[in-house]
Amino acid sequence: MVVEELAGDGRRSEAAAMQLRAQMEKRMRSKDLDRKFCIAPMMEWTDRHCRFFHRLLTRRALIYTEMITTGAVLHGPRTRLLAHDPAEHPVALQLGGCDPRQLAECARIAEAFGYDEVNLNIGCPSDRVQEGRFGACLMAEPALVGDCVAAMTAAVKLPVTVKCRIGIDDQDPEEALEALTCAVERAGAAALIVHARKAWLDGLSPRENRDIPPLDYARVYRLKAAHPDLCIVLNGGIASLDQALAHLDRVDGLMMGRAAYQEPWRLLAVDPLLFGEPARLASPKAAAEALIPYIERELVRGVRLHAVTRHVLGLFRGVPGARAFRRHLATEATKPAAHAATYRAAIALIADLDAPTVAAA
Numbered sequence: 001m002v003v004e005e006l007a008g009d010g011r012r013s014e015a016a017a018m019q020l021r022a023q024m025e026k027r028m029r030s031k032d033l034d035r036k037f038c039i040a041p042m043m044e045w046t047d048r049h050c051r052f053f054h055r056l057l058t059r060r061a062l063i064y065t066e067m068i069t070t071g072a073v074l075h076g077p078r079t080r081l082l083a084h085d086p087a088e089h090p091v092a093l094q095l096g097g098c099d100p101r102q103l104a105e106c107a108r109i110a111e112a113f114g115y116d117e118v119n120l121n122i123g124c125p126s127d128r129v130q131e132g133r134f135g136a137c138l139m140a141e142p143a144l145v146g147d148c149v150a151a152m153t154a155a156v157k158l159p160v161t162v163k164c165r166i167g168i169d170d171q172d173p174e175e176a177l178e179a180l181t182c183a184v185e186r187a188g189a190a191a192l193i194v195h196a197r198k199a200w201l202d203g204l205s206p207r208e209n210r211d212i213p214p215l216d217y218a219r220v221y222r223l224k225a226a227h228p229d230l231c232i233v234l235n236g237g238i239a240s241l242d243q244a245l246a247h248l249d250r251v252d253g254l255m256m257g258r259a260a261y262q263e264p265w266r267l268l269a270v271d272p273l274l275f276g277e278p279a280r281l282a283s284p285k286a287a288a289e290a291l292i293p294y295i296e297r298e299l300v301r302g303v304r305l306h307a308v309t310r311h312v313l314g315l316f317r318g319v320p321g322a323r324a325f326r327r328h329l330a331t332e333a334t335k336p337a338a339h340a341a342t343y344r345a346a347i348a349l350i351a352d353l354d355a356p357t358v359a360a361a
C-alpha cells in the first residue's frame with residue numbers, strides 16, 4: 001500500500017514521499033525483529049538480571065525492559081538504568097513519557113546504547129504515571145501519541161512500537177483503540193502491543209488493573225483484521241504456550257508477562273514450540289547451572305546474590321526438591337555474605353530428573 005501511494009500519487013510532495021519511504025524502510029527493518037513471542041515489560045521484575053536469565057531459556061523471545069521514564073533517562077543515572085548485557089539481544093527499551101521532543105531524545109539515547117527497539121508505554125495506570133500525564137491516560141490523546149511516535153521515528157532508525165490498552169474508563173474500545181491505532185500507524189510505528197483489557201484509572205490499583213477489567217481478545221482480533229499492514233501483538237492473561245499458539249492465527253505475535261516471570265520454565269519451550277528450533281538448554285536444572293558464571297561475574301561487581309536469584313525462584317515445578325530450592329534461596333541468598341556457593345547448594349537440592357517442559361508449557 002505504501003509503495004502504491006509512492007508510485008501513484010503525483011501530487012504528493014517530495015518531502016511527503018521521503019517520509020513515506022523512510023516509514024517503509026523502517027517497517028522493513030522491523031520485520032527483522034521477530035515479535036511472535038515477547039516477554040512483557042514489568043517494573044521491578046524485568047531488570048537486567050532477569051532479562052539475562054530469560055535469555056538463557058529462549059534465544060528467540062523479544063525481551064522488554066521495565067518502563068523507564070524520559071525524566072530518568074535524561075536526568076538520572078543513565079548508564080546504570082540503560083546498561084544491558086550483549087547476550088540480552090533482541091531487547092527493547094520501554095519508555096514512559098508524553099513529550100515528543102524528550103521521547104525523541106530518549107530514543108536516540110536508546111539507539112546509542114544498542115537497544116533493538118524502543119517502545120512507548122500507553123498502558124500503565126499508576127497514580128504516579130497519571131500525575132505525569134503519561135501511561136494509560138494517553139489513550140485519551142491519540143493525536144499526542146501520534147506526535148510522540150512521529151518524533152521518535154524521525155529521530156532513530158530503530159523500530160518504534162507502542163504498548164496500549166483497549167481503552168480507559170468509559171471509552172468505547174471500538175473507537176478509542178481504532179483512533180489510537182490510526183495515529184500510531186500513520187506516525188510510522190512498527191508494531192502495536194495491545195493489553196486486551198481496559199485500564200480503569202479511577203478506583204483500581206495497578207495490580208487490580210491487570211486482573212479486574214475483563215479481557216477482550218476479540219477486540220484485538222478485529223483490530224488486526226482492520227489493520228493488516230500493522231504488526232499487532234496480543235497481551236494479557238496468556239497463561240501457557242498452548243494458549244499463546246491458539247492466538248497466533250489471529251494476530252502477529254504474543255506477549256507473556258506474569259506467566260513468563262513466575263513460571264520461567266515455560267520459556268524453555270518457546271524456541272521448539274513457536275519457532276521449530278531446539279530448546280536452548282535441555283532442562284530447568286541445566287538453565288539454573290548455566291546461570292552460575294553470570295552470578296559469579298555479577299558478585300565480583302558488587303551485586304548481591306539475591307538481586308539475581310530472586311528471578312529464578314519459579315524455575316522448577318513438579319520436580320523433587322523444588323520447594324527446598326525456593327526455601328534455600330529465600331532464606332540464604334538474602335544474607336549479605338551469600339555467595340555463588342549458596343546458589344550451588346540450592347541447585348543441589350533439585351533431583352536430577354527434570355520435569356518435561358515442552359509438553360507442559
Ligand SMILES: Cc1cc2nc3c(=O)[nH]c(=O)nc-3n(C[C@H](O)[C@H](O)[C@H](O)COP(=O)(O)O)c2cc1C
Binds near residue numbers: 040042043210256259
Ligand atoms: C510487576 C509488574 C510490573 C509491570 N510493569 C509494567 C511496565 O513497566 N510497563 C508496561 O507496559 N506494563 C507493565 N506491566 C504489565 C505487563 O506488561 C502486562 O501488560 C500485564 O501483566 C498483562 O500481561 P500478563 O497477563 O501476561 O501478565 C507490569 C506487570 C507486572 C505484573
